[in-house]
Amino acid sequence: MGARTRVSRRKVMAATAALLFVPMTKATAEERGAPADDGLNLRHHAVNLNYRPESDTLAGVTTIVGTATRKLSSFDLNFLLTVTSVSVNNEPAAFTSRNGKLTITPKKPIAGDLLVVVRYRDTPGKYPGGVGRGWGWKRTPTGALAVAAAPSWYPTAFDQGDKATLDVSIVVPTGLQAVSNGALQYGGPLPVPGGDQWSWRGEVAQSSGLSLLAIGQYDLRTSTGPDGKQVVTAYGKDLGALDAPARASVERTPEIVLALSNWFGPYPYAALGGVVDKAFFNVVATTTRPIYDGDYFQGGANASMVAHENAHQWYGNAVNPVDQWLSEGFASYAEFLWSELEGLGTATELAQYYYDQFPAGHEAWAQPPANPDPESNLAFPIYTRGALALQALRTKVGDETFVRILRTWVTDQKTEAATTAEFVEHAERVAGTGLTDVFQPWIYAAERPAVGPNGPAVARYAAKPKSYDTITGNRDRLASSQH
Ligand SMILES: [Zn+2]
Known part of the structure; x- marks a missing residue:
């Protein structure tokens, strides 16, 4: 590859990085046209989903708990999918959707406690990633990946740096696994009509810009890490020769997190782990559980990268900086x-x-x-x-x-x-x-x-x-x- 091509590609990648990462800051929310203060303080997202990979059909109900910090006659959420109904404080609310902006108008202006329920159904793979959308919803040979792409699967505030807790419960066809942020509940999937239900609980508030949903055929390992915290790692079943070096790296996560906590202080989240999937093309420190492209282990085990990504749980996630x-x-x-x-x-x-x-x-x-x-x-x-x-x-x-x-x-x-x-x-x-x-x-x-x-x-x-x-x-x- 010629030098000129290399330079231009590097510039493109640098620009892409800036686009993808700065959106978590308030400054960029303003640049993007979102209000500096949207009047919302969201504390919790409870996301309930059903996904059918063969048709890329996602049906969901997300319940948001938060506060309207001032009197609002309407408010905006960052969401791409087709919405079927919205309620605010248990009253049906009017809504419009346009270019990833869901504008909700309650029956009467609201202030104080806020309970929003959004129902939706769509094929998320049709929406590309981009500013404020992370890498978008990516269909894979056995499922789908949503990395730093909240607007592809649940509605949230435009200010992705505004932290909230996240609980995810998702039904996928039996034989598939669904992995998200936080701790796996009930020791594993529960059989329900239509497949298996996977439930994940994030007790510590996180940026919606670093959420993760990975659906596919994974080998899941659950163990107990430092301070009794749950460790869940997931390896794509199609990793082949990459499987062993991936495990030789990512299975050391508890040891690495313990070593880092001796320097950085207590690990800031209630669960840890990692996902390795060769259908992804990058490495991202999604909260509690980084996702690694399997190809990053082509050169063999790389525990140093696991140290890098888990350090971001402190610096990048718990502390969300403007300056990279x-x-x-x-x-x-x-x-x-x-x-x-x-x-x-x-x-x-x-x-x-x-x-x-x-x-x-x-x-x-x-x-x-x-x-x-x-x-x-x-x-x-x-x-x-x-x-x-x-x-x-x-x-x-x-x-x-x-x-x-x-x-x-x-x-x-x-x-x-x-x-x-x-x-x-x-x-x-x-x-x-x-x-x-x-x-x-x-x-x-x-x-x-x-x-x-x-x-x-x-x-x-x-x-x-x-x-x-x-x-x-x-x-x-x-x-x-x-x-
Ligand atoms: Zn990094």
């Missing part, structure tokens, strides 16, 4: 920490080796993590340099304060869309000192920091850390879609 280095720099740093535990190179060695790769004046340093040109290749600035910035912070404040900064960044999170300025302020408050000499060169400057991530006294490392190629390879694949 606050997700990707942290998740890449988790790969450094995991490498150290595996004896494949320490975080210090990795950070130094990356720093030494590019001299001052090299174009790699031209894009600062805090505000890079979105048209540029973001792999190094957001992922690697973001991780190096954390190593520089650790060098400056010491391990104990560094861990306190990371943990309280999650537990003290008050905004739905965290910014770099908030992180800097947070770190300085926890450290009790100004940190301009770390953040200015590492996060804001469009040049190589004069002092390396381990401080001025550290010499170059001659030997490449063993995990370097894996972590760099993960970065370059994940950076094409920012996961």
